[in-house]
Amino acid sequence: MRPATIGDAAAICALLNEVDLLEIGRAGTELAEIQTDLKHHEVDLERDSWLLFDGERLVGYALLWDESGGERIDADHYVLPGQLPGALHLFDLLEARAAERAAANGATRAVLHLHLNTTPTLDLDALRERGWRQVRRYHVLARALSATADPPPQPPPGVTLRPCLAEEDRRIAHALLQEAMTDHFDFQPRTYEQWVDDIGAAAVDWSLIWVAYVEGLGDAAVLRTHNDRASMAWISTVAVLRKARRRGLGGHLLHHAFGHYAALGRDRIGLGVDTDNSSGALGLYERHGMSLDYAVDTWELVRPV
Incomplete structure (x- = not known):
């Protein structure tokens, strides 16, 4: 040891x-x-x-x-x-x-x-x-990609995406993530400095993280992805503010990732999802062609100090 x-x-x-x-x-x-x-x-x-x-x-x-x-x-x-x-x-x-x-x-x-x-x-x-006991189950979902089947999608009316190339947009992405994910199981609030450390910011390709602007609502969603896995492209987070849900924004962000990585020549993409997510994320991903690759359990131990 x-x-x-x-x-x-x-x-x-x-x-x-x-x-x-x-x-x-x-x-x-x-x-x-x-x-x-x-x-x-x-x-x-x-x-x-x-x-x-x-x-x-x-x-x-x-x-x-x-x-x-x-x-x-x-x-x-x-x-x-x-x-x-x-x-x-x-x-x-x-x-x-x-x-x-x-x-x-x-x-x-x-x-x-x-x-x-x-x-x-x-x-x-x-x-x-x-x-130890099991307290949650996550599914890793995957989907095949092709440039023919996954062209870049047209955004819903009033929606535009921009990559987080500027420091200001990175801070906006962080703030949106903190607000949109606050009700999720095991969410831990993070300052901007903690967040960039968590994700290894020095090696992050910020062009693969997008903020979604919705006319009338302002910046309302974040799509965070990365392209450093040999087996597949990866979607780390699809986060939509509560006020912007039920508008097709989550599905658009998914297909934006599909189209972007298909154009880069990737043939597979994946993500992880809490199967008990109250926002209905699992059903959303499955409706857009993603299926189970493997499953992971969260185990918990409570110990007095």
Whole structure:
């Protein structure tokens, strides 16, 4: 066991892709994602990260971070099959550290959240025995793209999109995201500076994030995407203010992403959606041709500090 360093990013990425192959049948983790996680300003690598080795081979990885400033703590945990004692030791460490961080925030308990594939390499019975429980399910949806089938769409009347090339528009996008996503499960308010750190702004292609202006309402929606996954283009967020919903804006933003990436030569696009989302996002995406690729559960542990 030892903490991770920035120099371990490639080895961690390789481990996660090995797990991906077992869980979803293909490598789905990009090096930039791991680098962003390890550089997160709310992670103290010496105390919030752990690498598990079997001899010289990296077989497990865990990371913990705190975006709430309160009781809510997030964690990642990956381990190869056949490593149950090591996997449980990683949980001992991250659960204890989560209690420390929640206590430092003045909270009386730590509420940990962890995302796991619905058929993970981890022993779920062992997880349940530790007190973890499933609290939410997310679907990763995907859709085939082609330049012929997905031309750039015509916007609804009074709607225009602009990319976030200017700092002013990036701040507008952040403000819209904070307002539109506030009722979503597990939403944590973020300042602009925290948000740009979360998304690894230095490596972000801002031309792939758009703000939607609606005549009579002003700026009312954000489409955030990125093009750094080998397997598919990715839609990170479709966020529409409550006052602008039921106008076809969400569907237009989807098809804008479809057309944009089809024109770039991408043949597949995906996104993740909370299956209990009260805004009806799952049904919207399915109506526009997206279908289940794989599913992920949010697991929760409540621990007194």
